[in-house]
Amino acid sequence: MPSIVKPTAAHPSLVRNKLGLTIRDYEGSMSTLCAGCGHDSITAAIIRAFHESSTPPEMIAKMSGIGCSSKTPTYFVNGAHGFNSAHGRMPAIATGAIAANRSLTFIGVSGDGDSLSIGLGHLAHAIRRNPKMLYVIENNGVYGLTKGQFSASADIGSKPKKGDPNRMQPIDPMLLALTLGATFVARSFSGDKEQLVPILKAGLAHNGLAIVDVISPCVTFNDHEGSTKSYISSRKNITRVTEMDFVPPEQEIIAQISPQGKTAVTMHDGSVVYFTSLPEGYDPSNRLAAYSYLSEQQGKGEIPTGLFYVSTDQPELHELNATPDEALVNVPYSKLSPGAAALDKLMEGFR
Amino acid sequence: MHQTIRVNDFAVKLANVNGTGSASANGLLMTAIFRMGIPVCGKNLFPSNIQGLPTWYEIRVSGDGYQARALDYDLMVAMNSQTYARDIKEVRAGGYVLYDSSWPLDKSLSRNDVTFLGAPLAQMCNDAFGNPRERILMKNIAYAGTLCALLSIDMAVVDALLLEKYGMKQAMVDSNRKALMLGYEYAKEHLPCPLPFRLATMDANSDKVLIDGNTATALGCLYAGATFAAWYPITPATSVMDAFTKFSAKYRKDKETGRSNVCILQAEDELAAIGMVIGASWAGARSFTSTAGPGISLMNELLGLAYYAEIPAVVIDVQRVGPSTGMPTRTQQGDVLECAYASHGDTKHILLFPSNPNECFHFAAKSFDLAEKFQTPVMMVSDLDIGMNDWVTPRLKWDDSYQPDRGPVVTKEDLEGMAKYFRYSPQDENNVPARSLPGVHPKGAFFTRGSGHNKLGVYTEIPDEYQEVVDRLLLKHKSAAKFVPEPVIERREGAKFGIVSIGGCDSAVREGLDRLADRGIAADYMRVRGFPFDEPVERFLLEHDFCFIIEQNRDAQFKALLTLETPVPKEKMVSLLFYGGFPLSAKNVVDGVVTHLEGSK
Ligand SMILES: Cc1ncc(C[n+]2csc(CCOP(=O)(O)OP(=O)(O)O)c2C)c(N)n1
Ligand code: SF4
Ligand SMILES: [Mg+2]
Numbered sequence: 001m002p003s004i005v006k007p008t009a010a011h012p013s014l015v016r017n018k019l020g021l022t023i024r025d026y027e028g029s030m031s032t033l034c035a036g037c038g039h040d041s042i043t044a045a046i047i048r049a050f051h052e053s054s055t056p057p058e059m060i061a062k063m064s065g066i067g068c069s070s071k072t073p074t075y076f077v078n079g080a081h082g083f084n085s086a087h088g089r090m091p092a093i094a095t096g097a098i099a100a101n102r103s104l105t106f107i108g109v110s111g112d113g114d115s116l117s118i119g120l121g122h123l124a125h126a127i128r129r130n131p132k133m134l135y136v137i138e139n140n141g142v143y144g145l146t147k148g149q150f151s152a153s154a155d156i157g158s159k160p161k162k163g164d165p166n167r168m169q170p171i172d173p174m175l176l177a178l179t180l181g182a183t184f185v186a187r188s189f190s191g192d193k194e195q196l197v198p199i200l201k202a203g204l205a206h207n208g209l210a211i212v213d214v215i216s217p218c219v220t221f222n223d224h225e226g227s228t229k230s231y232i233s234s235r236k237n238i239t240r241v242t243e244m245d246f247v248p249p250e251q252e253i254i255a256q257i258s259p260q261g262k263t264a265v266t267m268h269d270g271s272v273v274y275f276t277s278l279p280e281g282y283d284p285s286n287r288l289a290a291y292s293y294l295s296e297q298q299g300k301g302e303i304p305t306g307l308f309y310v311s312t313d314q315p316e317l318h319e320l321n322a323t324p325d326e327a328l329v330n331v332p333y334s335k336l337s338p339g340a341a342a343l344d345k346l347m348e349g350f351r
Numbered sequence: 352m353h354q355t356i357r358v359n360d361f362a363v364k365l366a367n368v369n370g371t372g373s374a375s376a377n378g379l380l381m382t383a384i385f386r387m388g389i390p391v392c393g394k395n396l397f398p399s400n401i402q403g404l405p406t407w408y409e410i411r412v413s414g415d416g417y418q419a420r421a422l423d424y425d426l427m428v429a430m431n432s433q434t435y436a437r438d439i440k441e442v443r444a445g446g447y448v449l450y451d452s453s454w455p456l457d458k459s460l461s462r463n464d465v466t467f468l469g470a471p472l473a474q475m476c477n478d479a480f481g482n483p484r485e486r487i488l489m490k491n492i493a494y495a496g497t498l499c500a501l502l503s504i505d506m507a508v509v510d511a512l513l514l515e516k517y518g519m520k521q522a523m524v525d526s527n528r529k530a531l532m533l534g535y536e537y538a539k540e541h542l543p544c545p546l547p548f549r550l551a552t553m554d555a556n557s558d559k560v561l562i563d564g565n566t567a568t569a570l571g572c573l574y575a576g577a578t579f580a581a582w583y584p585i586t587p588a589t590s591v592m593d594a595f596t597k598f599s600a601k602y603r604k605d606k607e608t609g610r611s612n613v614c615i616l617q618a619e620d621e622l623a624a625i626g627m628v629i630g631a632s633w634a635g636a637r638s639f640t641s642t643a644g645p646g647i648s649l650m651n652e653l654l655g656l657a658y659y660a661e662i663p664a665v666v667i668d669v670q671r672v673g674p675s676t677g678m679p680t681r682t683q684q685g686d687v688l689e690c691a692y693a694s695h696g697d698t699k700h701i702l703l704f705p706s707n708p709n710e711c712f713h714f715a716a717k718s719f720d721l722a723e724k725f726q727t728p729v730m731m732v733s734d735l736d737i738g739m740n741d742w743v744t745p746r747l748k749w750d751d752s753y754q755p756d757r758g759p760v761v762t763k764e765d766l767e768g769m770a771k772y773f774r775y776s777p778q779d780e781n782n783v784p785a786r787s788l789p790g791v792h793p794k795g796a797f798f799t800r801g802s803g804h805n806k807l808g809v810y811t812e813i814p815d816e817y818q819e820v821v822d823r824l825l826l827k828h829k830s831a832a833k834f835v836p837e838p839v840i841e842r843r844e845g846a847k848f849g850i851v852s853i854g855g856c857d858s859a860v861r862e863g864l865d866r867l868a869d870r871g872i873a874a875d876y877m878r879v880r881g882f883p884f885d886e887p888v889e890r891f892l893l894e895h896d897f898c899f900i901i902e903q904n905r906d907a908q909f910k911a912l913l914t915l916e917t918p919v920p921k922e923k924m925v926s927l928l929f930y931g932g933f934p935l936s937a938k939n940v941v942d943g944v945v946t947h948l949e950g951s952k
Binding site: 056057058059061062063073074078079080081082083084085086089091092093094095096097098099100101103104121122124125129318321322323324325327328329331333335336337338339340342343344346347350351 | 385386556559560561562570573574576578579581602603605608609610611612613614615616618619620622623624626627628629630631632633634635636638652653656746747748749750751753754755787788789790791792793795796797798799800801802810
């Protein structure tokens with residue numbers, strides 16, 4: 001962990017986004033993670049994604065559970081509200097916050113322990129409720145913060161630093177998400193920013209729960225020959241299923257210049273995701289096909305990445321619950337109390 | 352045998368099989384008596400089962416207005432042959448048993464100190480109704496008709512109730528009327544109507560309603576302006592959210608758009624329910640959950656998070672019998688300590704103890720003000736007896752001048768004028784710092800954490816910095832003592848000792864005090880309504896030589912809390928504990944007090 005203080009002055013050549021903000025405006029405090037930790041690379045991609053999406057920092061809510069991964073919201077967008085909550089409970093806490101204030105842009109950061117063990121039930125039910133949030137699982141196959149125990153995503157044969165290899169079936173968040181009906185299912189690798197940033201941006205634009213599994217090597221406990229989530233193994237076995245571009249709404253026209261060979265998916269805010277599918281005929285709108293492709297490839301020891309599945313027409317939390325367009329936190333009390341006269345009238349029915 | 356006539360002062364117990372439709376007949380009787388202007392109390396003693404097990408309903412009529420159970424049954428309506436033996440045993444000497452004489456009663460069940468009244472209810476209904484389901488349902492209405500004759504229930508009132516209930520469904524009105532008259536006319540012809548204990552119209556209920564505590568609680572949450580609720584089904588708390596959902600559909604839905612100014616989520620478990628509530632409160636919505644003991648157990652971790660990170664949360668705990676699954680449909684006060692100190696580490700919560708539906712309404716609303724004023728979880732600790740039984744209670748009234756007390760919250764304007772905002776300092780006169788809500792202003796951005804933090808909200812592992820924050824939290828909790836509902840204290844001339852209780856003990860204790868007075872034993876009474884305890888609670892305990900602490904659990908949890916949280920020596924407190932699962936009666940109180948006084952002579 002380097003102990004230098006980052007310079008805060010923005011470099012004049014730094015690109016300004018629609019709000020006139022530079023990438024510096026989306027940075028956070030110094031990371032306290034191990035040098036080389038995959039999570040820090042994801043943080044850098046998140047910073048870029050927010051900057052490029054021109055999200056006002058104060059309108060961002062950063063939710064997380066507990067773990068090295070869940071610490072990272074401190075390391076991006078200092079100007080946003082954050083909630084580093086309790087181990088595994090982030091999806092529930094975020095769901096409440098999203099229900100209360102839909103005008104915020106939510107990102108949930110979690111780990112494989114946080115989301116696939118202690119919080120698996122909440123993840124599953126968040127998928128059902130489909131709240132609008134980018135949900136990033138920083139997946140290293142171990143519990144980093146408690147020093148290297150296997151997590152539920154550890155692959156069969158994965159070797160811990162000490163002790164015997166794992167022999168139990170891993171829980172794969174992508175297959176799980178597809179089975180449970182998730183509306184946005186993507187995977188990337190912490191070391192592949194060119195792919196990760198557009199996926200994160202598309203996830204932020206998605207009108208529902210966008211689950212992004214990011215393979216993120218833990219250099220301290222899970223980055224050695226025997227680990228399938230090490231840098232070496234990831235680099236060797238990762239294949240991109242879909243190449244994708246994310247085009248914000250106002251650039252639509254320019255991007256449409258060369259749409260050949262691409263599949264375009266328009267998100268609810270007017271932004272467009274363009275896919276170039278690598279395997280012949282891969283269709284990101286076909287849940288079943290995505291499921292079989294993933295299980296087949298993973299059976300061969302490959303780690304496919306990309307946006308595997310997206311559906312833009314399923315109801316999200318607020319539509320499911322028929323709440324108003326206005327954030328509930330902004331509804332004035334005068335609209336909430338039925339008033340004394342209504343109670344008097346109601347009481348007649350209790351006589 | 353000559354019997355004196357007793358008007359508006361008796362107890363009837365109805366023994367039924369659950370799932371056979373007896374609940375609506377019993378409710379009909381209760382409401383009819385209420386409409387006759389007579390003080391009445393109904394207790395549903397039901398099993399944790401959907402169909403086929405014994406279930407009882409008690410109706411106590413008390414012109415004097417007593418609301419507790421009476422254990423001396425004047426009349427047993429024995430409609431469940433499985434439980435004949437124990438039911439018949441429970442009737443007081445000189446009392447009556449009404450049974451279904453479609454089948455002969457086994458001789459061995461006979462008692463010569465009670466009068467058996469037979470009515471061939473099943474047979475009459477079989478003859479009158481073709482549909483087998485209807486035969487079973489209408490048998491209940493038929494016994495209601497018999498009771499109308501036996502107890503002089505006003506038939507016009509009953510008829511009006513049937514009309515209100517079934518309204519447009521003429522067929523339902525007709526069959527109910529028919530069954531009612533079958534039972535009524537049979538009684539008039541064959542039974543000694545009316546019995547020596549009977550009803551006569553009064554005018555005690557004009558400013559009263561008949562409502563259960565959970566419905567009243569839901570109304571309190573609605574009127575307080577709750578816009579978010581999350582829950583997981585559990586007896587006896589489920590009807591809080593059922594009612595809240597119903598009222599929300601009625602009062603929060605925009606007729607044109609069909610959208611509701613509230614979001615109610617049925618969570619996957621209680622961990623999620625409290626998590627969602629904390630998330631919604633953190634974002635600035637008034638939010639609550641309702642649950643029972645098993646749910647509170649699951650919520651422990653996150654209640655600590657809300658306590659330490661200073662996030663409001665309202666929890667309605669409708670207590671049932673523990674430990675573990677315990678007896679889900681029976682009542683107890685077994686969550687007092689668990690609620691007071693829920694979660695690991697040094698945590699203390701604000702508790703409110705209502706004792707009737709009227710207080711459920713007002714305390715539920717108050718919970719939101721306290722939760723936001725003190726930025727911490729507030730638990731309203733009710734119980735099954737209060738929550739699920741219908742009570743005659745003063746009409747619920749709302750004051751339109753009410754404005755929510757949101758506690759210290761920095762506004763956009765505040766933030767604009769600030770050099771820098773810190774979440775945990777400065778603090779107000781109650782040791783509460785100002786919250787900033789997400790999305791309001793860039794300067795208000797704050798990183799909430801359940802991990803160690805200093806008064807600026809920054810992560811810390813430094814002992815002094817950590818302690819400074821948790822010490823303030825303790826002061827904050829103490830400050831809340833002045834804001835929870837004050838104890839209700841009633842003094843009697845010549846009192847030698849005090850009686851102290853909480854929540855659902857109240858009606859039995861009040862009646863017990865009168866019965867003790869009849870015997871020349873005078874006691875002062877204090878009902879505690881909130882925690883942390885304020886100075887009057889301490890004073891009452893200290894100024895008496897000793898006090899009985901009456902509560903419904905095995906381990907004297909309320910007494911333990913008084914011992915821990917006041918300087919009162921524990922020798923001054925004598926426990927009277929009742930924890931079998933049925934609501935308390937005055938007899939329990941009187942026997943307990945008298946036995947102790949005699950034993951210590
Ligand atoms: C209720 C509870 N149990 C256990 C812990 C201890 N704990 C902290 S982080 C963690 C695992 C984190 O693993 P993961 O989510 O994969 O995050 P990583 O550190 O690998 O990024 C555990 C078990 C806790 N904080 N809370
Ligand atoms: S222990 Fe592993 S996961 Fe945690 S910071 Fe270090 S490298 Fe990252
Ligand atoms: Mg991990």
